[in-house]
Amino acid sequence: MEVAAQPHLPFEPRPETSSRNVVSLFAGIGGLELGLHRSGLYHTEVAWELMPEARACISQHFGLKEGSDALADVTDSSFAGRLPERISLLTAGFPCQDLSQAGKTAGISGARSGLILHVLDTLAARPAANRPDWLLLENVAFMRHIGGGEAMRIVLSRLTELGYAWAYRQLDTQSFGLPQRRKRIYFVACKFGHGDPRAVLLSDDAKRPTVPSGPGWKNGVACGFYWTEGNRGVGWGYDCVPALKGGSTVQIPSPPAILHPTEGLVTPTIEDAEALQGFDRGWTRPAIGQGDDRNGRMRWYLVGNAVSVPVSQWVGARLAKPVTYPEARIGRARPIEGDRWPTAAWRVEPDVAAVASPECDWPLDVQTRDALGLPTRSLTELLAEGTSSRPMLSRRATAGFLTRFERSSLLAKTDTELREALIEALEGRLAMDSE
Ligand SMILES: C[S@@+](CC[C@H](N)C(=O)[O-])C[C@H]1O[C@@H](n2cnc3c(N)ncnc32)[C@H](O)[C@@H]1O
Helix, strand or coil: CCCCCCCCCCCCCCCCCCCEEEEEECCCCCHHHHHHHHCCCEEEEEEECCCHHHHHHHHHHHCCCECCCEECCCCCCCHHHHCCCCCCEEEECCCCCCCCCCCCCCHHHCCCCCHHHHHHHHHHCCCHHHCCCEEEEEEEHHHHCHHHHHHHHHHHHHHHHCCEEEEEEEEEHHHHCCCEECEEEEEEEEECCCCCCHHHHCCCCCCCCCCCCCCCHHHCCCEEECHHHCCCHHHCEECCEECCCCCCCCCCCCCCEEEECCCEEECCCHHHHHHHCCCCCCCCHHHCCCCCCCCCCHHHHHHHCCCCHHHHHHHHHHHHCCCCCCHHHHCCCEECCCCCCCCEEEECCCCCCCEECCCCCCCCCHHHHHHHCCCCCCHHHHHHCCCCCCCECCHHHHHHHHHHHHHCCCCCCCCHHHHHHHHHHHHHHHHCCCC
């Protein structure tokens, strides 16, 4: 069921002179850029994004004009000439299809993920003074492993050749206050001598809280899962949903299911999905009716492919006010072993090799989030901000999942109470009349 229109303030761009410019590549619906805007220091000057549905969103929200500062294809011959002379920050959440576990795994030489190499070639052709001061890149966590780490080796060595100090880190969206478990890899680079990327991406380090075992369901906690994933454990989330997916390119939405303490077995609305990524509810409404998309299904694809907004808001806050990288942690850095790319690493001097860094994928605790103005919400709290009547999981999906789940031993060892509650909820759903 679609949520009724809600008041939703379009984002006000801030092109004051004190604001730094962002050039956004592969902009999608602007997850990276919105977070940077929210941090207060940046405005998006020009963006490239192939899909008209996504371009409609960023044009409207960031005040970009189609054809002059909201452009389509980075492989167009006009690309290099249209880049501004001075670029404070270049963002690129580049296509992941060739790097993801679910994809065709062509790797970094694939036609889509390989576009980042085209971008780096374009920067290499510019005089060093006109290369962006900072870069912020994002991709799927599997990029660390694919092809024996080849994608990492190639992208990172290109950054060094181009004159950049860099740090990268795998980060979980849940550490930024959103109830979605989503692990992605983020790269921050700056020209050698211009700053320290570790002070942006690595200094904050907290500890992943332990998931309480026992009667989760009875304590009013919602749990998310992919009913499509049979009885494999990967989809489970306690007080969170597993990573939202873009769905197929033919725009079949594949939202997770939620076992909700009062609503039963439901699926999130598209506006819940927007909120689970940190966007305002309704952020992708401008996509409706654009391109080939007549029914708004593309919104699921766009939201599932986006960067979670509070992650880039934190990056923006740390770019504005870096936190000196602790000396003690420099001592804990280790050489990178062969092609095993660790969760975090850095290289800040051209003549000194990259090192593996000790940080985990959970940089912020609740106090730091509060200090940064990043709200922390449980899954039930986030859902309570939207509609009170979400679609129930369909009978067919419920029946298929129940059969597979009963045959599995999933949760049997860790949380028998949750397992029983889920079976009860699945059976209860099947006992209802409605489809
Ligand atoms: C992983 S998504 C980026 C998501 C984005 N960071 C966000 O928060 O929504 C990659 C994007 O690259 C776009 N893309 C693919 N090829 C492109 C090209 N040649 N030129 C411009 N954009 C392209 C895709 O349409 C897709 O939206």
